[in-house]
Each structure stands twice: as structure tokens, then as C-alpha cells.
Amino acid sequence: MAAPDNKHIDEATGVSTTGHEWDDIRELNNPLPRWWLWLFYVTIVWSLIYVLLYPAIPLINSATGGVLGWNSRSAVVSDLARLDASRGERIAALRTTALEDIPADPELLAFAQAFGRAAFGDNCAACHGAGGGGTVGFPNLVDDDWIWGGTLEEIHHTVTHGIRSTPMDTRFGDMPAFVRDGWFGRAEAIAVADYVRSLSGLSGPENADLALGAQVFAENCASCHGETGQGTRALGAPDLTNNIWLYGSSREAVIETISNGRGGMMPHFGERLDPATITALTVYVHTLGGGE
Numbered sequence: 001m002a003a004p005d006n007k008h009i010d011e012a013t014g015v016s017t018t019g020h021e022w023d024d025i026r027e028l029n030n031p032l033p034r035w036w037l038w039l040f041y042v043t044i045v046w047s048l049i050y051v052l053l054y055p056a057i058p059l060i061n062s063a064t065g066g067v068l069g070w071n072s073r074s075a076v077v078s079d080l081a082r083l084d085a086s087r088g089e090r091i092a093a094l095r096t097t098a099l100e101d102i103p104a105d106p107e108l109l110a111f112a113q114a115f116g117r118a119a120f121g122d123n124c125a126a127c128h129g130a131g132g133g134g135t136v137g138f139p140n141l142v143d144d145d146w147i148w149g150g151t152l153e154e155i156h157h158t159v160t161h162g163i164r165s166t167p168m169d170t171r172f173g174d175m176p177a178f179v180r181d182g183w184f185g186r187a188e189a190i191a192v193a194d195y196v197r198s199l200s201g202l203s204g205p206e207n208a209d210l211a212l213g214a215q216v217f218a219e220n221c222a223s224c225h226g227e228t229g230q231g232t233r234a235l236g237a238p239d240l241t242n243n244i245w246l247y248g249s250s251r252e253a254v255i256e257t258i259s260n261g262r263g264g265m266m267p268h269f270g271e272r273l274d275p276a277t278i279t280a281l282t283v284y285v286h287t288l289g290g291g292e
């Protein structure tokens with residue numbers, strides 16, 4: 001085949017050029033690879049089938065329907081309805097199943113934990129930390145040290161009624177401000193601080209007056225924290241012997257607690273969250289690690 005004027009057969013490859021030329025640089029006219037061409041035809045055929053089956057060509061207010069009648073909006077609606085139906089059943093089960101029976105139902109337990117984890121992130125993590133690890137003034141909910149109690153029943157009560165919160169059934173306990181309110185002086189506060197720290201195995205200064213501390217403790221503290229400092233849950237008076245400290249273990253922190261008192265507040269959720277959510281939260285907290 002004779003090449004037109006500016007088309008050449010390239011000597012090195014034997015392929016004809018396209019006739020395009022720039023400064024003596026010519027373009028080879030290689031055919032498209034077979035596999036590529038076939039792939040191209042397949043995509044064309046596929047797109048025709050797709051246009052036929054699914055909504056495709058935009059019209060003024062809608063689009064061509066497609067013979068399958070599928071559309072993304074109704075697909076979402078039916079997915080959501082399915083999700084709602086399955087959640088609805090389990091939420092209803094949370095409402096009707098007795099708290100202590102939930103752990104015996106593995107499926108309901110798993111649902112409660114997942115549901116509770118999400119609700120914890122929304123309602124509790126701001127104070128108790130994302131995983132319930134707590135911080136100064138906000139108790140750790142993962143360990144097995146409980147101020148008010150770690151059974152399902154007790155956790156449920158705490159979450160429903162709060163702590164030092166307004167309604168009648170809220171948990172209430174008072175850690176008095178002994179020095180500020182004039183029960184005893186600074187020297188006694190320091191002595192009893194050193195004494196309660198020693199109950200947790202923490203050592204104070206060498207001249208700590210532990211004998212005075214023990215006496216102050218017996219007279220002023222044992223009524224709430226117990227003879228041996230083991231705590232009294234009914235009063236929300238923490239165990240002072242386990243070296244777990246809500247307000248810090250330093251001498252300064254303990255002296256501050258005794259001098260000016262403490263009263264951590266937790267809101268009540270009974271009016272804010274529905275019963276199923278509170279149940280899920282209870283189960284979630286209970287299974288964090290310290291449930292009793």
C-alpha cells in the first residue's frame with residue numbers, strides 16, 4: 001500500500017506513521033491492542049444493559065426508571081425499616097427482661113453492650129472518659145472498686161437517680177469539711193491524712209503523728225468510713241484502704257479532702273433517657289470489667 005505524501009513506513013519498526021510530524025519527529029500508527037478494544041466494546045454493551053435495568057438518563061424532574069424498578073431512596077428506606085424492626089424487637093426485650101436475666105441471653109447481652117457503648121459515648125464519656133477509665137473526681141468504672149456498688153441493680157439505681165442530684169431517690173452522702181467547719185484544726189487534719197494514707201500503704205513524713213491520726217479517725221471518720229477504713233457503700237463513703245483514690249493520693253489532696261470536704265455530683269438520667277437505654281448502659285458498665 002503506497003503511503004500518501006507525508007506518511008512513511010518507519011524503517012526501524014516497519015510500522016507506518018500517522019503523518020503527524022513535529023520537527024522531524026513522527027508518530028507511529030500502531031493499532032490498538034486487541035484486548036483493550038474488546039474491553040472497550042464490553043463496557044459499551046454493559047452500559048446499555050445498565051441503562052435498561054437501572055435509573056440512568058436524567059429527565060427534568062426525575063430519571064428514566066429502568067426495568068428493575070430499583071431506586072436508591074427506597075433502598076435506604078427499606079434498609080432502615082429492616083434495621084428498625086430488628087432493633088425494635090431487641091429494645092422491647094431490654095424493656096421487658098429482668099436486669100439479672102439479661103446476661104443469660106447471649107444475643108440480648110451483646111445487643112445491650114453495643115447499644116450501651118454508643119449511649120455511654122453520648123451521655124457519660126464526657127465525665128467518665130471514653131472507655132469509662134475516669135479521672136480525678138470522676139470514678140473509674142472499669143475496676144472493681146465501687147463507691148456505691150457494682151451489681152446490676154446498684155448501677156441501675158446510680159444511673160437512674162444520679163448522685164447528689166435533685167430527685168428524691170438520688171444517692172447522697174456527705175464528706176464533711178472538718179477544718180473549714182471547725183470540727184478540728186489543721187494539725188489533726190494532717191495527722192489523720194497521714195493515718196488514712198498509711199492504711200493504703202503510703203508513707204508520710206517521719207514525724208507523722210499516726211497515733212493522733214488514729215484517734216481522730218476513730219472519733220470522726222469511722223462512723224462513715226468504717227472502723228478499719230473499709231468504707232460504707234450505703235453512705236457513699238469510699239474504701240480508704242485500697243490505694244484507689246477518687247481525689248488523688250497525694251498528702252495535699254487528702255488534706256484538702258479532709259479540710260474542705262468533697263461531694264461529687266452526677267446527674268440523674270431517669271428523666272432524660274428511656275428505660276431501655278438505661279438498662280443497656282447498666283449492662284455495658286457492668287461488663288466493663290468490675291461488675292459484681
Ligand code: HEC
Nearest residue numbers: 123124127137138139146147148149158163264265266281
Ligand atoms: C457530669 C459528670 C457525669 C456524667 C455526665 C456522668 N457521671 Fe457518673 N459519676 C460522676 C461522678 C462525679 C461520680 C462520683 C460521685 C461520687 O463522688 O460519689 C459518678 C459516679 C458514677 C457511678 C458510681 C460509681 C461507683 O463507684 O459506685 C456510676 C455507675 C456512674 N457514675 C455511671 C455513669 C453513667 C452510666 C453515665 C452516663 C449515663 C454517667 N455516669 C454520667 C459524674 C458523671
Ligand code: HEC
Nearest residue numbers: 173174175220221224236237245246247248257262263264
Ligand atoms: C458523714 C460521713 C463521712 C464522714 C464522717 C467522713 N467521711 Fe470521708 N467521705 C465521705 C464521703 C461520702 C466521701 C466521698 C465523697 C465523694 O465521693 O465526693 C468521702 C471521701 C473521703 C476521702 C476521699 C477518698 C478518695 O478516694 O479520694 C477521704 C480521704 C476521706 N473521705 C477521709 C475522711 C476522714 C479522714 C474522715 C474523718 C476526719 C472522714 N473522711 C469522715 C463521708 C464521710
